[in-house]
Amino acid sequence: MQFDILTLFPAMFAGPLTESILKRAVQAGTIAIRIHDIRAYATDRHHTADDAPYGGGAGMVMKAEPLAAAIRAVLNEVGAEGQPAPGSSQVVLMTPAGERFTQRMAHELAGYKRLVLVCGHYEGVDERVREALVDRELSIGDYVLTGGELAAMVVADAVARLVPGVIDAESTAEESHGGGLLEYPHYTRPAVWEGREVPAVLRAGHHAQVAQWRRHERLRRTLARRPDLLASAELSPADQAFLRSLGWQPGSTHELA
Structure with missing residues (x-):
C-alpha cells in the first residue's frame, strides 16, 4: 500500500513515520510513504500556497491552484505497484470539519492501494478543491490543531498497521475497538x-478459561470507560448476560462506579 501525504511542512514527518514498525514495513516493501511539498506546485516566484479569504476575516486560506496541482500530480504518478486501478485510491482531507476517524474507517482505508492524505492548514483549503478532488474528509477528534500534519500521521499509522504483512494479524484481533470493545488488561513477568x-x-495455563477471562475483561473495561461503545458493539447473548450482571442496561450509558 502506498501513502502519499501532501503538506506545506514536509519536515514535520521526519521521524514519526520513519521509526519502529512503519520503518520496518517500508524497508520490507510492504508499504510506501511519500511526502509531497504543496509549495513545489505553486507557479509564482515565491511559491505562494495561501491567500487572504474572500469576504474578509482572520487568517489565510490554502490556494486552489497549487493544492489541486499537487493532488492531480500524485494521482497520475506511477507508484511501486504501477498505476492503481480506478477506485483503488482515496483522497482524504484532514480537517476538523470531517467525519470522526474510527478503527472501522482504518480497516476500510487499509483496503485501498493508495491513500492520499491532504494536510489542511491555516483557516482551511479553498472549498472548490474539496468539491472537485477530495473523496473524504476526516477528523481525529473534536478539537482543532494548528494543521492537518499530526492528524495525517495518526491516520497513516492506524491504517498502515492493518495492511497485511505489517504486523502479525493475531496482534490486531482483540485490540481496543476491535468488535467495538476496548482491549483486556495485559501482564508480563514478574508474577x-x-x-x-x-x-x-x-x-494456570487453561486456554478456555483465559479466553473467557479476557472476554469478560473487555466487556467490563468497555462498560466502565466507554459505555457508549456498547450500543454498536458485537455482543453475543453470553456477553449481554455478563454485562447485565454488572448492572448494564441496553440503551443506557451506565458507567461502573
Missing part, C-alpha cells in the same frame, strides 16, 4: 510486582 499479583487464571 508479583510491588505486592500486586498477576491474575491466577492467566498463570
Whole structure:
C-alpha cells in the first residue's frame, strides 16, 4: 500500500513515520510513504500556497491552484505497484470539519492501494478543491490543531498497521475497538510486582478459561470507560448476560462506579 501525504511542512514527518514498525514495513516493501511539498506546485516566484479569504476575516486560506496541482500530480504518478486501478485510491482531507476517524474507517482505508492524505492548514483549503478532488474528509477528534500534519500521521499509522504483512494479524484481533470493545488488561513477568499479583487464571495455563477471562475483561473495561461503545458493539447473548450482571442496561450509558 502506498501513502502519499501532501503538506506545506514536509519536515514535520521526519521521524514519526520513519521509526519502529512503519520503518520496518517500508524497508520490507510492504508499504510506501511519500511526502509531497504543496509549495513545489505553486507557479509564482515565491511559491505562494495561501491567500487572504474572500469576504474578509482572520487568517489565510490554502490556494486552489497549487493544492489541486499537487493532488492531480500524485494521482497520475506511477507508484511501486504501477498505476492503481480506478477506485483503488482515496483522497482524504484532514480537517476538523470531517467525519470522526474510527478503527472501522482504518480497516476500510487499509483496503485501498493508495491513500492520499491532504494536510489542511491555516483557516482551511479553498472549498472548490474539496468539491472537485477530495473523496473524504476526516477528523481525529473534536478539537482543532494548528494543521492537518499530526492528524495525517495518526491516520497513516492506524491504517498502515492493518495492511497485511505489517504486523502479525493475531496482534490486531482483540485490540481496543476491535468488535467495538476496548482491549483486556495485559501482564508480563514478574508474577508479583510491588505486592500486586498477576491474575491466577492467566498463570494456570487453561486456554478456555483465559479466553473467557479476557472476554469478560473487555466487556467490563468497555462498560466502565466507554459505555457508549456498547450500543454498536458485537455482543453475543453470553456477553449481554455478563454485562447485565454488572448492572448494564441496553440503551443506557451506565458507567461502573
